[in-house]
Amino acid sequence: MEFERTLGDAPTRERVARSILELGPSTAAVLAERLDLTPAAVRRHLDHLIEEGAVEPRTPRVYGHRGRGRPAKVFALTEAGRDRFDQQYDDLAVQALRFLAETGGDEAVMEFARRRVAGLETRYREIVEERPDVEPSVALAEALTQGGYAASVREIPVGQQLCQQHCPVSHVAHEFPQLCEAETEAFSRLLGRHVQRLATIAHGDGVCTTCIPTVSSPAPANERLSQR
Known part of the structure; x- marks a missing residue:
């Protein structure tokens, strides 16, 4: 097929x-x-x-x-x-990260993972600069979708839930969870609050889900960027 x-x-x-x-x-x-x-x-x-x-x-x-x-x-x-769907990774990526882990240790892998999410942060900034009043979580979902994650936001009793229906690096992240950890760090940084990863495709769940708790009077996304 x-x-x-x-x-x-x-x-x-x-x-x-x-x-x-x-x-x-x-x-x-x-x-x-x-x-x-x-x-x-x-x-x-x-x-x-x-x-x-x-x-x-x-x-x-x-x-x-x-x-x-x-x-x-x-x-x-x-x-x-x-x-069956196109995945943005191959055996070379896994082998490269294994080599990095062997020569530089887990911290080197984590540093790579943090640098990798720079593209997500760039896409997020572009979205909020074009639409200053966009809700931060919505801007994040759109940035993730542009990166192949098919993301959306839904309301839950304690706030919002960010859902990523697809993960283009799920097999790599299964062996190297630092990729998921770096993403979660970026989510917290961009949204200006602590978020909690509830499930990941990399570890067998059907959807990557992240809880975004409610905060009082959340600032628009462009204000969050200006405060950094």
Whole structure:
């Protein structure tokens, strides 16, 4: 299955898989509505993707009061499913980081990881300079999306949750968690508050999630930059 083709030309099964990749674990009903397909057609393609090991059904987490009946299952990409999409890493990256760890130690790897997120910070600054009133978390999600992370922000009872549906370096980060740690440091620095990483694709979760706690009267993103 080729995942490089455009959405309009892609086979329906690829569209189903890419929708899950970009927007996260989804129910069959949501996929059907999103892709303008019948639920029966979506389930047929999901069955094939499950057989191929590209997708797996999961019981969704329920926050707050749980209603009557079982929640509809959601379908998430497996590690093998993610491998079908272009990944911005290869064996050379892993080998290079292993060499760096052997010769310079863990701190050298961490310093590399911190330098790597400089691109994210540059994209963030460009967004807030173009749109001074943008909410900081939204600007961060847009900067991440530009870098291939398919990120979004949603409201939760304690603040906001930053969701990254895709991680272009997940296999590398599985062996070198410093990449995730440096990202989290950058999130805190750009948002001007402590954030907490709750889950990562690199360690088997379906989505990278970060909790952004509520603060009183948050400043616009451009003001945060001017205070640095």
